[in-house]
Amino acid sequence: MTTQKPEIYRTPVGLLNKQVTVSQFASTGADARGQATGDWEDVDTVWAAVQPLTGRWAEYARQLCEHATYRVLINYRADVTSGMRLSCGQRVLYIETAIDQGENGHTLELLCTEARS
DSSP states (O other): OOOOOOOOOOOOOOOEEEEEEEEEEEEEEEEETTEEEEEEEEEEEEEEEEEEOOOOHHHHHHHHOOOOEEEEEEOOOTTOOOEEEEEEEEEEEEEOOOOOEETTSSEEEEEEEEEEO
């Protein structure tokens, strides 16, 4: 009897064609109105596939995150979560949702909103 291997959701290396910097907010306290103060600290720079949401992907993403405008794929990292941000050139993307595709620790799908200037 042979066992069938589970499907692996690996991101093809050729799709990971942009370098993005992952950052997290480091709070240093609160201002007079109770808003967190601090700065963004870089965690790491990783290769990613950065895709604007269109068509079916936009419909799918907006079921999970109403304002998502980008889908970003990276190799799985447990330390990348919602509330962090990505810098890709002049573009800043805030991570709204992080999904382990296939729940096997290979590819992390990030649904993001673009920062408005």
